[in-house]
Amino acid sequence: MAQRTPDYDAVVVGAGFAGMYMLYRLRELGLSVRVFETGTSVGGTWYWNRYPGARVDTETMFYSYQFSEALQQEWDWPERYPAQADLAAYARHVADRFELWPDIQFETRVDAARWDDAAGLWTVETDDGTQVTARFCVMATGCLSAVNYPEIDGLEDYAGETYHPAHWPADGVDFAGKRVAVIGTGSSGVQSIPVIAEAAAHVTVFQRTANYVMPAHNRPMAADEVAEIKANYPALRAKAKQSFSGNYFPVAGPSALAVSEEERNREYEKRWAMGGLAIMATYADFQTSEAANETASDFIRNKIRTIVKDPDVAELLAPKQLFLCKRLCVGTDYYETYNRDNVTLVDISETGIDRVTPEGVCVAGHTEPVDVLVLATGFDAVTGALKRIDIRGVDGLALREKWADGPRTYLGLGIAGFPNLFTITGPGSPSVLTNMIPSIEQHVEWIADCVRHMRDAGLDRIEAERDAETDWVAHVNDIGDQTLRATCQSWYFGSNIPGKPRVILPYAGGFPAYTEKCDEVAAAGYTGFALR
Ligand code: N01
Numbered sequence: 056m057a058q059r060t061p062d063y064d065a066v067v068v069g070a071g072f073a074g075m076y077m078l079y080r081l082r083e084l085g086l087s088v089r090v091f092e093t094g095t096s097v098g099g100t101w102y103w104n105r106y107p108g109a110r111v112d113t114e115t116m117f118y119s120y121q122f123s124e125a126l127q128q129e130w131d132w133p134e135r136y137p138a139q140a141d142l143a144a145y146a147r148h149v150a151d152r153f154e155l156w157p158d159i160q161f162e163t164r165v166d167a168a169r170w171d172d173a174a175g176l177w178t179v180e181t182d183d184g185t186q187v188t189a190r191f192c193v194m195a196t197g198c199l200s201a202v203n204y205p206e207i208d209g210l211e212d213y214a215g216e217t218y219h220p221a222h223w224p225a226d227g228v229d230f231a232g233k234r235v236a237v238i239g240t241g242s243s244g245v246q247s248i249p250v251i252a253e254a255a256a257h258v259t260v261f262q263r264t265a266n267y268v269m270p271a272h273n274r275p276m277a278a279d280e281v282a283e284i285k286a287n288y289p290a291l292r293a294k295a296k297q298s299f300s301g302n303y304f305p306v307a308g309p310s311a312l313a314v315s316e317e318e319r320n321r322e323y324e325k326r327w328a329m330g331g332l333a334i335m336a337t338y339a340d341f342q343t344s345e346a347a348n349e350t351a352s353d354f355i356r357n358k359i360r361t362i363v364k365d366p367d368v369a370e371l372l373a374p375k376q377l378f379l380c381k382r383l384c385v386g387t388d389y390y391e392t393y394n395r396d397n398v399t400l401v402d403i404s405e406t407g408i409d410r411v412t413p414e415g416v417c418v419a420g421h422t423e424p425v426d427v428l429v430l431a432t433g434f435d436a437v438t439g440a441l442k443r444i445d446i447r448g449v450d451g452l453a454l455r456e457k458w459a460d461g462p463r464t465y466l467g468l469g470i471a472g473f474p475n476l477f478t479i480t481g482p483g484s485p486s487v488l489t490n491m492i493p494s495i496e497q498h499v500e501w502i503a504d505c506v507r508h509m510r511d512a513g514l515d516r517i518e519a520e521r522d523a524e525t526d527w528v529a530h531v532n533d534i535g536d537q538t539l540r541a542t543c544q545s546w547y548f549g550s551n552i553p554g555k556p557r558v559i560l561p562y563a564g565g566f567p568a569y570t571e572k573c574d575e576v577a578a579a580g581y582t583g584f585a586l587r
Contacts, residue, residue: 063089065087066091066168066177066193068179068192069440070155071200073499075146075150076499077090079122080503084506089187090155091163091164093164096143097146097159099195100197104220104221104223104243105223106246108387110271112271112331113332117295120496121496122496135276136271167180167444168180168446168447176189176190192475193476194478198480200221203434204219206553207408210411215415215428217430228427230251233256233426235259235426236258236428237251237261239433240262245386248260251429261408264374264404267378268384269332269386270386291303295490299565300335306337308338311337316350323337327354332385338351341379345539359390362391377539380543380545436549437462437481438458438555448473452472462560463524464482465583466576467482469518469524472521473518484562485561487547487560488547517584518585519585524583534564
């Protein structure tokens with residue numbers, strides 16, 4: 056039984072889409088809540104990622120909150136894939152509408168959280184040394200928020216300007232007349248390179264691994280299209296939740312190999328014309344049959360060859376790994392950009408980068424002099440933001456130590472040894488393999504229901520059981536290792552961070568199976584969790 060009155064019933068770390076909704080739901084239950092946020096405003100990912108060309112690659116009518124029918128009816132998205140500024144404006148609107156601001160403390164980083172078992176409380180410490188206590192601690196720290204600065208010799212001696220897409224200056228960067236190097240060709244590089252190339256004197260792209268990039272075909276939303284979606288929102292949202300990614304994409308069939316080549320290519324062409332991520336759902340065996348997967352890989356490689364005029368450059372841009380092994384990218388004029396006179400592609404797949412010198416980037420003995428260096432080198436995904444906080448559970452157990460060989464959670468929601476700590480879209484939950492906003496909402500609602508259950512039953516301590524956690528981790532790893540995603544190096548497996556254990560980070564069993572399991576656990580009185 057708890058012995059002390061805490062400063063707050065709950066502390067929430069992060070005021071992105073997860074933290075904002077968690078605040079709303081916990082406050083609705085009558086809890087006192089303090090949210091700590093490092094940035095100066097709400098929005099998380101969409102606050103930080105202000106790089107040129109940053110826009111969501113999931114159709115925003117569905118990449119948005121659905122918990123409030125009034126909100127989803129009143130808000131108008133300008134484009135199919137709105138830009139970062141529109142997403143940040145939406146986040147601020149949500150904070151206004153639900154009066155979230157007073158409970159969020161900005162420009163405050165959480166550095167540590169310690170569990171006191173005798174008191175039944177978390178003590179959360181921020182970067183100004185302040186400590187607050189709370190019964191519950193909810194980590195809404197994001198899956199792609201811990202920035203990865205690459206380990207490249209000489210980087211610190213570079214004399215020009217250096218930027219990471221996720222720490223982009225609010226006032227933008229003036230590229231006019233400048234020579235720019237971009238290191239990294241994941242989603243951030245893919246979106247920013249064409250926009251930078253329009254403004255800069257020259258862009259040199261250093262590519263370690265080529266990625267599959269689908270055209271976005273972004274466009275303004277048509278009034279009749281918006282009206283139709285809004286009129287059918289509940290049904291469309293429900294349908295999306297029944298799909299593997301929590302994102303409604305039509306599936307053409309169970310296997311790419313069960314249809315003729317003509318039919319398959321017609322389907323791929325349709326999805327290329329449609330744009331965006333829909334191609335990944337075309338056939339259900341992309342993650343299980345290499346031959347099926349190759350049909351889509353070949354289709355996209357051939358598209359690259361038709362778009363890119365220089366055949367050598369086209370071959371370098373044609374990915375070698377299987378389709379969907381790494382995260383699919385969505386771009387605007389990405390491949391077309393390599394036809395510009397002011398863009399050069401440098402393949403570093405064999406050589407890597409020798410070093411960065413004060414003047415530029417040196418590869419295979421040649422230094423390319425540049426004025427601006429863009430490090431589009433990604434994130435310490437899923438676990439990074441949690442491990443950067445010194446989280447200590449029962450008997451001072453450090454989360455960093457517990458996760459030394461890879462993350463261990465029960466359902467990606469709770470961690471054995473860390474009572475009353477919840478992780479929103481934590482490792483072992485579908486998170487980054489799904490549409491993030493529905494996944495966030497599902498976690499927030501599950502946590503809020505659990506807290507309500509505890510309050511109603513007079514309970515104040517919940518902890519994942521070790522056996523339940525062990526079984527869940529084994530299940531997550533089994534499913535992850537069975538998919539073709541396991542055949543390449545990707546941030547899904549932590550491979551982009553030197554020394555990070557190679558373990559699948561998200562749950563790859565799909566949104567419907569996962570939510571069913573969470574619902575079963577709750578309905579049966581939170582099986583696998585010890586409550587008292
Ligand atoms: O990061 P990434 P990102 N030397 O890790 C290269 C989401 N997102 O920020 O592939 C040289 O994908 C690295 O090479 P390799 C989305 O989920 C969404 O682009 O490891 N190169 C790779 O090319 C996405 O998947 C949106 O061989 C180095 C690149 O840097 C995730 O965020 C927009 C290197 C990193 O690519 C991450 O995307 C943006 C080194 N030392 C992001 N280290 C939208 O919604 C790394 N690289 C649109």
